[in-house]
Amino acid sequence: xxxxxxxxxxxxxxxxxxxxxxxxxxxxxxxxxxxxxxxxxxxxxxxxxxxxxxxxxxxxxxxxxxxxxxxxxxxxxxxxxxxxxxxxxxxxxxxxxxxxxxxxxxxxxxxxxxxxxxxxxxxxxxxxxxxxxxxxxxxxxxxxxxxxxxxxxxx
Numbered sequence: 001x002x003x004x005x006x007x008x009x010x011x012x013x014x015x016x017x018x019x020x021x022x023x024x025x026x027x028x029x030x031x032x033x034x035x036x037x038x039x040x041x042x043x044x045x046x047x048x049x050x051x052x053x054x055x056x057x058x059x060x061x062x063x064x065x066x067x068x069x070x071x072x073x074x075x076x077x078x079x080x081x082x083x084x085x086x087x088x089x090x091x092x093x094x095x096x097x098x099x100x101x102x103x104x105x106x107x108x109x110x111x112x113x114x115x116x117x118x119x120x121x122x123x124x125x126x127x128x129x130x131x132x133x134x135x136x137x138x139x140x141x142x143x144x145x146x147x148x149x150x151x152x153x154x155x
Contacts, residue, residue: 040086041089042067042072042086043067043071043072043075043086043089043090043091044067044069044070044071044072044083044084044086044123045071045072045123045125046067046069046121047123047124048121048122048124048149048150048151049122049124049150050150050152050153050154051150051151051152051153052152052153054150057119057147059115061108062112062115063116063117064100064101064104064116064117064119064143065119066085066086066097066118066120066121066134067085067086067087067121068083068084068085068086068120068121068122068126068130068131068134069083069084069086069122069123069125070082070083070084070123070125070126071084071091075091079091083123083126083127083130085097085130085134088100094130094133094134097134097137097138097141098137098141101118101141101143104116116145117145117146117147118138118143118145118146118147119149120134120135120146120148120149121149122149
């Protein structure tokens, strides 16, 4: 019979680098799929107010964002300095809100439509006049789920 002996000083094998390109490409595709790009450029000043009692929105894909604020410096020559409404990536009139809401509503599946919400991102320096007009137009369009965006208060 043979004699079994333990091998002393056995080292671990080196890591194979043959699969390294596969791992890198998997990571690349993962980040390409997961990354969400902003679909619209902010054209108004938007320093939202601070609040203490905040709740986080559940499904951001069901939210319409309406931006209200003064145009940025590069747009003030064309649009003036009065507060303006931005829908998507362009300045809009208040009368265009129902069409904007309908475009979003048609892109959402039928079973998720009751969960559509509208978020008003209003600059802290804007008076309530334009905000009241926007809320009235939202009410006429049948969009009753409305919230205001705010930053958490520093403690």
